[in-house]
Amino acid sequence: MRRSERKKIDPDLGILASRTLFAFQRELFSTIANQGHSRIRPRHGAILAYLDPEGSRATDLSAQSGQHKQVIGTLVDELVELGYVERRPDPKDRRAKLIVPTELGLDQMVKADALAEQIERRHAAKVGAAEWATFKRVFQSLTT
Amino acid sequence: MRRSERKKIDPDLGILASRTLFAFQRELFSTIANQGHSRIRPRHGAILAYLDPEGSRATDLSAQSGQHKQVIGTLVDELVELGYVERRPDPKDRRAKLIVPTELGLDQMVKADALAEQIERRHAAKVGAAEWATFKRVFQSLTT
DNA sequence: CCATATAGTCACTAATCTTGACTATCAAAA
DNA sequence: TTTTGATAGTCAAGATTAGTGACTATATGG
Numbered sequence: 001m002r003r004s005e006r007k008k009i010d011p012d013l014g015i016l017a018s019r020t021l022f023a024f025q026r027e028l029f030s031t032i033a034n035q036g037h038s039r040i041r042p043r044h045g046a047i048l049a050y051l052d053p054e055g056s057r058a059t060d061l062s063a064q065s066g067q068h069k070q071v072i073g074t075l076v077d078e079l080v081e082l083g084y085v086e087r088r089p090d091p092k093d094r095r096a097k098l099i100v101p102t103e104l105g106l107d108q109m110v111k112a113d114a115l116a117e118q119i120e121r122r123h124a125a126k127v128g129a130a131e132w133a134t135f136k137r138v139f140q141s142l143t144t
Numbered sequence: 145m146r147r148s149e150r151k152k153i154d155p156d157l158g159i160l161a162s163r164t165l166f167a168f169q170r171e172l173f174s175t176i177a178n179q180g181h182s183r184i185r186p187r188h189g190a191i192l193a194y195l196d197p198e199g200s201r202a203t204d205l206s207a208q209s210g211q212h213k214q215v216i217g218t219l220v221d222e223l224v225e226l227g228y229v230e231r232r233p234d235p236k237d238r239r240a241k242l243i244v245p246t247e248l249g250l251d252q253m254v255k256a257d258a259l260a261e262q263i264e265r266r267h268a269a270k271v272g273a274a275e276w277a278t279f280k281r282v283f284q285s286l287t288t
Numbered sequence: 289c290c291a292t293a294t295a296g297t298c299a300c301t302a303a304t305c306t307t308g309a310c311t312a313t314c315a316a317a318a
Numbered sequence: 319t320t321t322t323g324a325t326a327g328t329c330a331a332g333a334t335t336a337g338t339g340a341c342t343a344t345a346t347g348g
Contacts, residue, residue, distance in 0.1 A: 003253070004196045004208065011284065012260040013267075014172065015193065017165035019287040022210065024158040043304075049159065052148045059326060064148065066166065068306065073328065095313040095326040109147070116156040123157075127282050138271050138279040140155065143163040187335070203295060212337065217297060239295040239344040294345070304335065314325070 028115050037108050039082050047075050047099065048084070048109055055098035057090060084108060172259050181252050183226050191219050191243070192228070192253055199242035201234065228252060 124132035
């Protein structure tokens with residue numbers, strides 16, 4: 001059997017992960033674009049996916065998303081520009097700033113979370129609840 | 145519970161996929177760098193992961209990797225430069241060219257495949273063979 | 289021979305990632 | 319209190335990666 005064929009029948013973890021990631025992003029961002037959030041790109045997910053409604057620090061977002069602090073800074077600039085978040089001084093640490101979602105940001109976050117859940121429910125319905133539970137448990141254990 | 149905490153306990157599919165992908169790429173490419181292939185970057189995986197030892201067409205690589213033809217062209221240029229592949233006319237179609245791995249390219253492909261398998265075996269050993277089998281089956285079904 | 293589709297490349301633009309250095313502030317030891 | 323080392327965020331620059339439209343050569347089916 002040719003190598004490319006073997007890869008098609010039994011794709012490795014990297015191939016599966018990248019396909020899943022890109023399909024997920026495509027669906028989520030194209031759907032959410034139709035719900036009033038057409039200006040944001042998958043990129044901005046690094047912020048919005050982890051942001052707390054009460055506000056988060058850039059450093060925490062950096063650690064959670066795995067992006068460099070520099071990248072977080074740029075993305076926050078863009079999201080401020082687009083009206084999704086604002087920067088406020090952190091009362092607990094004068095070095096730090098809190099990234100706080102605006103109304104618009106909160107709306108995006110709620111909708112994105114709902115969409116993610118909906119996508120997962122669809123997969124779960126397709127493969128069965130038990131299999132899905134196993135899948136997610138194993139998946140999560142890989143990244144720890 | 146804070147949103148960021150919830151995301152940590154029960155990360156969505158996108159978060160899991162991106163973590164898995166990046167961890168996999170990091171490990172594979174840093175290990176393979178120590179095995180004599182330090183010049184190639186994860187990016188080149190789009191070619192090398194799908195390349196047939198007998199040679200593949202740019203169009204097929206483009207379809208399999210999901211990259212634009214233009215990107216494939218650039219990556220092939222680089223891999224030619226680095227001595228991993230060469231372009232040969234396709235005897236079956238004079239418009240097309242076959243991207244054929246050199247000795248060096250074949251060596252990388254064999255090692256990369258072995259490493260991917262090794263990473264998966266490690267995960268399988270950790271979670272148990274049955275769970276791993278279910279995991280991979282469900283994972284694969286997501287992308288079809 | 290002709291019309292239409294396909295393989296690959298060129299040229300260009302936009303987006304994204306990575307690094308190193310720098311200022312302000314913190315936290316804790318001397 | 320002062321010093322020392324770490325941390326938060328930003329600036330600036332460069333390297334890497336992604337996306338588009340147009341173009342040439344060849345193929346395929348009438």
